[in-house]
Amino acid sequence: MSELKLMKGNEALAEAAIRAGVDGYFGYPITPQTEIIEYLMTERPELRTGMVVLQAESEIAAINMVYGAASTGKKAMTSSSSPGISLKLEGISYLAGAELPAVIVNVVRGGPGLGTIQPSQADYFQSVKGGGHGDYKLYVLAPASVQEMADFVEDAFDIAFKYRAPVLILSDGLIGQMMEKVVLKPQKLRMTNEELIEKNGDWAVTGKKGRERNIITSLDLQSEKMEARVRRLMKKYEQMEKEDLRFEKINCDDAEYLIIAYGSSARISQKAVELGRAKGIKVGLLRPITLFPYPKKALFDLADQVKGILSVELNAGQMVEDVRLSVEFKVPVEHFGRTGGIIHTPEEILEALEQKIIKNGSIRHHKTRESSIL
Amino acid sequence: MEVSDIIKPENQVFCKTKLMTDNSLSYCPGCGHGTAHNLTMEVIDEMGISEDVIGVAPVGCSVLAYDFMNIDMTQAAHGRAPAVATAISRLWPEKYVFTYQGDGDLAAIGTAETIHACNRGENIVIIFVNNGIYGMTGGQMAPTTLAGMKSSTSPYGRDIETMGSPLKITELIANLPGVYYVSRHAVHTHKHARKAKKAIQKAFENTRLGKGLSFIEIVSNCNSGWKMGPNESNIWMEENMFPYFPLGDIKVDGILKK
Ligand SMILES: Cc1ncc(C[n+]2csc(CCOP(=O)(O)OP(=O)(O)O)c2C)c(N)n1
Ligand code: SF4
Ligand SMILES: [Mg+2]
Secondary structure: OOOOEEEEEHHHHHHHHHHHOOOEEOOOOOOOOHHHHHHHHOOOOOHHHHOEEEEOOOOOHHHHHHHHHHHHOEEEEEOOOOHHHHHHHHHHHHHHHHHOOOEEEEEEEEEOOEEEEEEEOOOHHHHHHOOOOOOOOOOEEEOOOHHHHHHHHHHHHHHHHHHHEEEEEEEEEEHOEEEEEEEEEEOOOOOHHHHHHHOOOOOOOOOOOOOOOOOEEOOOOOHHHHHHHHHHHHHHHHHHHHHHEEEEEOOOOOOOOEOOOOOOHHHHHHHHHHHHHHHOOEEEEEEEEEEEEHHHHHHHHHHOOOOOOEEEOOOOOOOOHHHHHHHHHOOOOEEEOOOOOOOOOOOOOOOOHHHHHOOOHHHHHHHHHHHHHO | OOHHHHHHHHHOOOOOOOOEEOOOOOOOOOOOHHHHHHHHHHHHHOOHHHHHEEEEEOHHHHHHHHHEEEEEEEOOOOOOOHHHHHHHHHHHHEEEEEEEEEHHHHHHHHHHHHHHHHOOOOOEEEEEEOEEEEEEOOOOOOOOOOOOEEEEOOOOOOOOOHHHOOOOHHHHHHHHOEEEEEEEEEOOOOOHHHHHHHHHHHHHHHOOOEEEEEEEEEOOOHHHHHHHHHHHHHHHHHHHHHOOOOOOEEHHHHHHHH
């Protein structure tokens, strides 16, 4: 049965994991996402569904536990926050290389270094530009509400198993910590071992009963084989771009100016759009829901319609680079962001739009054109 | 008389281990890894559990263990095999899960994963091949490299003042309550190999009975890394490795040997 509850984002994600029939969660405490493992330990999912929850000795151990579980075709996940994700990156690269389905959650805090426990979106580059070593990408989902923290767990596993690839839920301290109403889906049964073998038996290591052995590895010492593996991965990413891109357009139909933002920045920007509209500024919001694949085409097309774009982020300017690449310098693109754990207000965002785009737009536009001609 | 008339199952005294694949081993001639593989596969075959075994290969010379062991295997990141095995065993408690690791893998980069999997008493088998060196990367100093022993990163010999003493990780692990069985062996002679096989068998029996963690160390040679011939390396091992890493049981049925 579905249920309406008031919950923290982190708790909603944890409850959704139990309800989605996840087999194993492996984690290590770090603010601002520790509620996930605390909730799971308190809820005793081993009694509710048989789900295994284990506190690992480190983020490195946790991601490699996920690797082990995923090797056997089970639904496995881990969560952490920025410094912990840095530690997991070797393991994430192995998951991608060995073509294993898994879900990783990053409830981002500010950095670099130990940084701050306050919310941030400074792990955009790490999430969409590889992060770990080698030629791989992550499918990245960016929730902007507690509801999406819950819903994206199942969505993430669907994608992970569709492509046999790791999926990242890129949240932040704001979405993780805030409380909202959330509709929780009914409990799904976990896959039995027999069902799992039926579904994943052609690749998963479950003991070679009645078949040739299976091997999970990311190693190819022969160059041709390694290149074939990389090509296979690139094919998956192309298919993700075609079939599983997600974004949302708000007030874009008549927009003369565009704000682009994801996650908590998108929530706040939505309010800025309302304030702008009340002042008579025709501003719209493009919210990427997946950060890879990225809504390049939607941005490219909107660039023919709007006079300028403001990329609103909780960082010093990361996604703005992808916005510029997507619009191919057709219109001015500026960045507005706060760091250190400070959250921008809707008023600040609107002011930034007015100052950086509306006021300066035509001048910048000219300059960019000139320099691109030179 | 044809060859097939002579080579018949009833008069065959030695044959290839059934659970080993036909791929030719990537190990240097004289290396102990091949024998350690064989013994492990013999035990699994004789116990009739080959369809219920999941093995975890390390990063090291034995990274390709899955090319040779004809069972389901997954290959772990350097040092992380015990974490990988932990999750497999927790999610498939009825399976036999083992890791096969070198000394760099288990006792340097993977020390935390090793100690914590042991401390949790995971119901798995760890087979630890200690050759006192990093074989795969060409003979660098390992945590188990003996005092004074030369390697490419201790070219003047291991100086314990600055490089620490060779780590007896097996003795450390034996002291953890979660660990049920710890035994140290060698595989360079038939006599040693037979004993090692018995220990490996006991380890997998412990898994069957759900007793917790069994840890089998195999002190082995690395003739390439040590820059010796196979024979010479075995003699050197007996004279230098065995005194520091004495063979025999260290903990049996959860009780430390005095
Ligand atoms: C993260 C990481 N660091 C370093 C390496 C390089 N590396 C590969 S194998 C190895 C040492 C293996 O030595 P050991 O575990 O003793 O195995 P052996 O080859 O001696 O059997 C090293 C350092 C690696 N693959 N990954
Ligand atoms: S380098 Fe050493 S450990 Fe590796 S195969 Fe050769 S002898 Fe064996
Ligand atoms: Mg070694």
